[in-house]
Amino acid sequence: MRKSWPYTTPGIPDEFFIRGDIPMTKEEVRTVTLAKARLGPGQVVWDIGSGTGSLAIEAARLIGNGTVYAIEQNPVARELIRKNIYQFDLKNIKVIEGRAPEALLPLPVPQRVFIGGSGGKLEEIINLLQIRLNPGARVVINALTLETLTRILVLLDQLPWKKEVVQVSVTRAVSRGNYHLLHALNPVWIIAVQKEGDEGGG
Amino acid sequence: MRKSWPYTTPGIPDEFFIRGDIPMTKEEVRTVTLAKARLGPGQVVWDIGSGTGSLAIEAARLIGNGTVYAIEQNPVARELIRKNIYQFDLKNIKVIEGRAPEALLPLPVPQRVFIGGSGGKLEEIINLLQIRLNPGARVVINALTLETLTRILVLLDQLPWKKEVVQVSVTRAVSRGNYHLLHALNPVWIIAVQKEGDEGGG
Amino acid sequence: MRKSWPYTTPGIPDEFFIRGDIPMTKEEVRTVTLAKARLGPGQVVWDIGSGTGSLAIEAARLIGNGTVYAIEQNPVARELIRKNIYQFDLKNIKVIEGRAPEALLPLPVPQRVFIGGSGGKLEEIINLLQIRLNPGARVVINALTLETLTRILVLLDQLPWKKEVVQVSVTRAVSRGNYHLLHALNPVWIIAVQKEGDEGGG
Amino acid sequence: MRKSWPYTTPGIPDEFFIRGDIPMTKEEVRTVTLAKARLGPGQVVWDIGSGTGSLAIEAARLIGNGTVYAIEQNPVARELIRKNIYQFDLKNIKVIEGRAPEALLPLPVPQRVFIGGSGGKLEEIINLLQIRLNPGARVVINALTLETLTRILVLLDQLPWKKEVVQVSVTRAVSRGNYHLLHALNPVWIIAVQKEGDEGGG
Numbered sequence: 001m002r003k004s005w006p007y008t009t010p011g012i013p014d015e016f017f018i019r020g021d022i023p024m025t026k027e028e029v030r031t032v033t034l035a036k037a038r039l040g041p042g043q044v045v046w047d048i049g050s051g052t053g054s055l056a057i058e059a060a061r062l063i064g065n066g067t068v069y070a071i072e073q074n075p076v077a078r079e080l081i082r083k084n085i086y087q088f089d090l091k092n093i094k095v096i097e098g099r100a101p102e103a104l105l106p107l108p109v110p111q112r113v114f115i116g117g118s119g120g121k122l123e124e125i126i127n128l129l130q131i132r133l134n135p136g137a138r139v140v141i142n143a144l145t146l147e148t149l150t151r152i153l154v155l156l157d158q159l160p161w162k163k164e165v166v167q168v169s170v171t172r173a174v175s176r177g178n179y180h181l182l183h184a185l186n187p188v189w190i191i192a193v194q195k196e197g198d199e200g201g202g
Numbered sequence: 203m204r205k206s207w208p209y210t211t212p213g214i215p216d217e218f219f220i221r222g223d224i225p226m227t228k229e230e231v232r233t234v235t236l237a238k239a240r241l242g243p244g245q246v247v248w249d250i251g252s253g254t255g256s257l258a259i260e261a262a263r264l265i266g267n268g269t270v271y272a273i274e275q276n277p278v279a280r281e282l283i284r285k286n287i288y289q290f291d292l293k294n295i296k297v298i299e300g301r302a303p304e305a306l307l308p309l310p311v312p313q314r315v316f317i318g319g320s321g322g323k324l325e326e327i328i329n330l331l332q333i334r335l336n337p338g339a340r341v342v343i344n345a346l347t348l349e350t351l352t353r354i355l356v357l358l359d360q361l362p363w364k365k366e367v368v369q370v371s372v373t374r375a376v377s378r379g380n381y382h383l384l385h386a387l388n389p390v391w392i393i394a395v396q397k398e399g400d401e402g403g404g
Numbered sequence: 405m406r407k408s409w410p411y412t413t414p415g416i417p418d419e420f421f422i423r424g425d426i427p428m429t430k431e432e433v434r435t436v437t438l439a440k441a442r443l444g445p446g447q448v449v450w451d452i453g454s455g456t457g458s459l460a461i462e463a464a465r466l467i468g469n470g471t472v473y474a475i476e477q478n479p480v481a482r483e484l485i486r487k488n489i490y491q492f493d494l495k496n497i498k499v500i501e502g503r504a505p506e507a508l509l510p511l512p513v514p515q516r517v518f519i520g521g522s523g524g525k526l527e528e529i530i531n532l533l534q535i536r537l538n539p540g541a542r543v544v545i546n547a548l549t550l551e552t553l554t555r556i557l558v559l560l561d562q563l564p565w566k567k568e569v570v571q572v573s574v575t576r577a578v579s580r581g582n583y584h585l586l587h588a589l590n591p592v593w594i595i596a597v598q599k600e601g602d603e604g605g606g
Numbered sequence: 607m608r609k610s611w612p613y614t615t616p617g618i619p620d621e622f623f624i625r626g627d628i629p630m631t632k633e634e635v636r637t638v639t640l641a642k643a644r645l646g647p648g649q650v651v652w653d654i655g656s657g658t659g660s661l662a663i664e665a666a667r668l669i670g671n672g673t674v675y676a677i678e679q680n681p682v683a684r685e686l687i688r689k690n691i692y693q694f695d696l697k698n699i700k701v702i703e704g705r706a707p708e709a710l711l712p713l714p715v716p717q718r719v720f721i722g723g724s725g726g727k728l729e730e731i732i733n734l735l736q737i738r739l740n741p742g743a744r745v746v747i748n749a750l751t752l753e754t755l756t757r758i759l760v761l762l763d764q765l766p767w768k769k770e771v772v773q774v775s776v777t778r779a780v781s782r783g784n785y786h787l788l789h790a791l792n793p794v795w796i797i798a799v800q801k802e803g804d805e806g807g808g
C-alpha cells in the first residue's frame with residue numbers, strides 16, 4: 001500500500017521508507033539538513049549519493065513544480081529510491097545512474113545541492129559546483145566520517161563561500177521491555193555553504 | 203524592514219527573529235520540534251509558553267488557513283511575539299494573555315499543541331489536554347531542565363498516549379578570529395505524544 | 405597471559421577486559437564514574453550490579469588495602485568478573501552472589517558505592533544506603549535508561565543528599581576501510597551523591 | 607588555605623582551582639585526557655599551553671617522582687599555574703616561560719605530552735615531537751576548534767603513529783532556582799597518539 005504523508009513539515013518517520021541495507025539519513029538529521037538547504041517552489045535540486053532517497057523524497061515534496069535529480073551509483077540503492085518514489089507517489093524525482101562528478105555534467109544547473117556520499121570524489125564535485133552554480137545557490141553536505149569532515153573543511157577554506165557548520169547528535173529512547181534505553185545515533189556534521197551573491201529568484 | 207522567508211522548509215535562522223532577553227528555541231531544535239508535531243493545513247495549534255514566538259511563527263506558515271494560539275504570561279515576551287508576527291506579516295496567530303491551564307479554557311480544541319514552558323503547571327496542563335484533545339491529536343513538549351523531563355515522563359507513564367522521546371544536541375562552529383570554536387547549545391529533550399486513535403482529517 | 409596495567413590513571417582500555425555478552429561501562433565513562441566517586445586508600449567499596457567487573461577492577465587498583473565488593477546476581481557475569489580479577493591479578497575484590505538489597509546486608513559499611521544495575525530494586529537499595537552509610541559517603545549511579553534516570557531523580561529529591569548530575573556522551577572515530585566513522589556510544593547519566601556531613605577519614 | 611585532595615582518582619573538581627579568565631579543561635574532560643595519556647611513576651611530562659595548569663597539577667600527582675613541564679607563553683596564565691601549584695603543594699612541576707616549539711628545545715625528552723594550545727605552531731610542535739620522542743611515547747591533544755581538529759588530523763595522516771580520536775560531550779544539570787538546567791559544556795576532541803614501538807619502561 002502506498003504511504004500518504006499529508007503534512008507540510010518534513011521529517012517523515014524513518015519507518016515510512018523502504019530501507020534494505022542501505023544507510024539512511026535519520027528523520028531528525030534529515031529535517032535539519034533540509035532546513036539548511038532552504039528549499040522552495042521551482043528549485044532544481046541535486047541529491048548526490050542519494051542512498052535510499054529519503055532526502056530526495058522529502059525535497060521533492062517541498063519544491064512544488066521543481067525537480068530533484070537523485071544521483072546514485074549503487075544499483076541496489078537506485079532500486080530502493082525507485083520503490084520509495086513509487087510509495088510516496090512523486091512525479092518530480094529523476095533517478096540518475098552513474099558517478100559524480102561525471103554523471104552531473106548533463107544535468108540542469110541546480111539551485112540546491114545535497115551531498116550525502118561522494119565516492120571519494122569530493123574535491124572534483126566541489127570544483128564542478130564552484131564552476132557551475134549560480135550566485136546564491138546552496139550546498140548542504142552531510143559528513144559521517146572524520147575524513148569527509150576534514151576534507152570538506154580544507155576544500156572550503158579555499159573557496160569564497162559562506163560556510164555554516166553544525167554537528168547534530170540525536171539520542172532516542174528506544175523501548176527494551178519495561179525500559180527505554182537511551183540510544184545514541186551517530187552524530188552527523190552538516191556543512192551548509194552558499195555561493196557568494198544573492199539568488200535571482202528563490 | 204519586514205523579513206521575508208520565501209522557503210517551504212522550516213528552520214528560519216535565529217537571527218531573523220527579534221529576541222530581546224527571552225530564551226528562544228534555536229533553529230535546529232525548532233525544526234525537529236515542528237517535524238515531530240506533523241503540521242498540516244487547517245490545524246488549530248496551541249503554543250503554550252510561546253516565548254519569542256519563533257515556534258508559533260514557523261507553525262503559522264505551515265498550517266495554511268489554520269490558526270496558532272500563542273499563549274504567554276510574560277508581557278515582555280508577548281510584545282516580542284507581536285513584533286515578530288508583524289515582521290513576518292502573519293495573519294493567523296492570536297496572542298493569548300494569561301497562564302495555562304486557565305487561559306486555555308476558552309480556546310478552540312487544537313489538533314496540535316506545543317509546550318515550551320508550563321509555569322509550574324505541567325500536570326494541570328496535561329490533565330486538561332487528556333480531557334479536551336481528540337484522538338490523533340499530537341502534543342510536543344520541549345524540556346530543558348531535569349525537573350521538566352522527569353515530571354513529564356512520570357505524568358505520561360499514567361496516560362495511554364503513544365510516546366516518543368529524543369534528545370537533540372547541536373554543536374555550532376562559531377567564528378572566533380581565525381578559528382571556529384565548537385560551541386555546544388544546550389541539549390533539548392523533545393517529547394512527542396499522540397492521543398490514542400486516528401485523526402479524522404489531518 | 406595476564407594483563408599488566410602499570411599506570412596510575414584509570415581508564416583501562418575496553419579491550420583489556422574479557423567481556424562476553426555482558427554490557428560493559430566504556431573506558432571514558434568508567435573513568436569519569438571513578439572520578440566522581442573520589443576513591444582513596446583503605447576504602448570499602450560496593451559495586452552493585454557489577455557486570456563484567458571493569459569498574460570493580462579499576463576501583464580495586466585505586467584503593468590500596470581497601471576492599472571492593474562486586475555484587476552480581478547473574479552467574480555468567482560473575483564468572484566474567486572472576487576471570488577479569490585473575491587477569492589483572494587483584495587480591496582485594498570479593499565477588500558477592502545475590503540480589504541487592506538482600507545481598508548487601510551482611511557486607512561491611514562502604515565509604516563508596518557504585519550502582520550500575522539495580523534489578524528493579526533501586527528504591528530499596530537507596531533506602532538501605534540512606535540508613536547504613538556514614539556521613540561523607542559517596543554513591544555514584546550510572547543510568548542508561550529513561551526509567552532509571554527518572555526514578556533515581558525522584559528518589560533523590562526526597563533525600564538530603566548533595567546531588568551532582570552529568571550526562572557524558574562519547575563519540576569514537578572507528579576505522580572502516582580508509583575512513584573513520586564517527587560512532588556514538590550511548591550517553592550515560594552519572595549521578596553522584598554525597599551523604600550530608602564530612603568524612604571522618606578519606 | 608591550601609587545598610588537599612586525598613584521593614587517588616583524577617578529576618579534581620573545577621572549583622578547587624584558581625581560574626581567573628583563563629579557560630580551563632573541565633574536570634570530566636580532564637579526567638579522560640589524563641586516562642588517554644596513561645600516566646605512571648617517573649614519567650617526564652610536557653604540558654604545552656598549560657593554561658590554568660589544571661592538567662599539569664593532576665598529572666604531577668599521578669607520576670610520583672616524575673616531572674611535569676608546564677609550558678605557557680601567557681604571563682597571566684603562568685601566574686595562575688604558580689598559584690595552583692602552591693595551593694596543591696606540589697614540588698614536581700616546572701613552569702616554563704616561552705612559546706612552543708622553541709621553549710621545548712632545552713627540556714628533557716618526555717614520555718608523555720599534552721597539547722592544550724599550540725599558538726598556531728601545531729605543525730612545528732608535531733615535527734619536533736616526531737624527532738625527539740622515543741618509541742612508545744604518547745601525545746594527547748585537546749582540540750576545541752574546527753581548525754585545530756582539521757590540522758591535527760591532516761598532520762597525523764602523514765605520520766606512522768597509532769591514532770585514537772574521541773569526542774567527549776558533557777552536559778551538567780546546573781541549579782537555577784527550583785530547577786536544574788541541562789547545560790552543555792563545549793565538546794572537546796581528544797586525539798591520543800602513540801609513537802610506534804614499545805616503551806622501554808613505563
